[in-house]
Amino acid sequence: MPEDWHPAVAIVQTRMTSSRLPGKVMRPLAGAPLIRRMIERVQRIAGLDRVVVALAEGEAHDPVIAALDGLDVTIVRGSEDDVLARYAVAARETDATTVMRVTSDCPLLDPEVSSTILRAYTDARPSGIRYARTSANSGYPHGFDTEVFDVAALFEADAKASDRFDREHVTPYIRNRPDAFPAVIIDSKPDRRNWRITVDTETDYRLTCAIYDALYRHNPHFGYADIVALFEARPDLRAIAEQTSAHVHAATR
Secondary structure (H helix, E strand, C coil): CCCCCCCEEEEEEECCCCCCCCCHHHCEECCEEHHHHHHHHHCCCCCCCEEEEEEECCHHHCHHHHHCCCCCCEEEEECCCCHHHHHHHHHHHCCCCEEEEEECCCCCCCHHHHHHHHHHHHHHHHHCCCEEEECCCCCCCECCCCEEEEHHHHHHHHHHCCCHHHHHHCCHHHHCCCCCCCEEEECCCCCCCCCECCCCCHHHHHHHHHHHHHHCCCCCCCCHHHHHHHHHHCHHHHHHHHHHHHHHHHHHC
């Protein structure tokens, strides 16, 4: 590699032991495991040099390896519960300079949206920005969330974060310290944050299957605009996305 190569690496955390929907990443989606469909979308994000799957250690998680056979990804193993440490290991083993965080339960992730976040980070980095993300409160639906940060921020978080929540969720240490890690937040209009199109529950999974059934066969590269058009034509599907989002929001208040 050239000495001046500064790789941007997407790190996708995954495990088989989800508390709400165990084994969800191996559930079938358009003829392949969900994790494979998700990684196929991550590989289309412009500006990435490498895609890494940060897989939990242990035999229970081994099926993910076979599910990714043939894809150009690097698999790095680490602690199941300490996801922050797992990310740090993955970043070190791949010589990452810029890290993108996405989660494996988002098989409707839009590569163009994630590319926008990476580009915003890259453009703002000379002015001191160290962190960029989709807005957590408005804009894009749940399921498009993308975070980008410099690897030094990740290593500092790994070295200093002690709270269990911080270590399980990777970036709270960074985003809760805006003075140390200046950020750019990307919003989107119209606000569709009340759509939930990620996979945490059986209802989420059935909705995701319905979206893939409607769109994937005709266009495997379908994106945000296609989902918007589908929801306009199928208000029953949009209602499920909105209802599940409202339910999760109420449960976490």
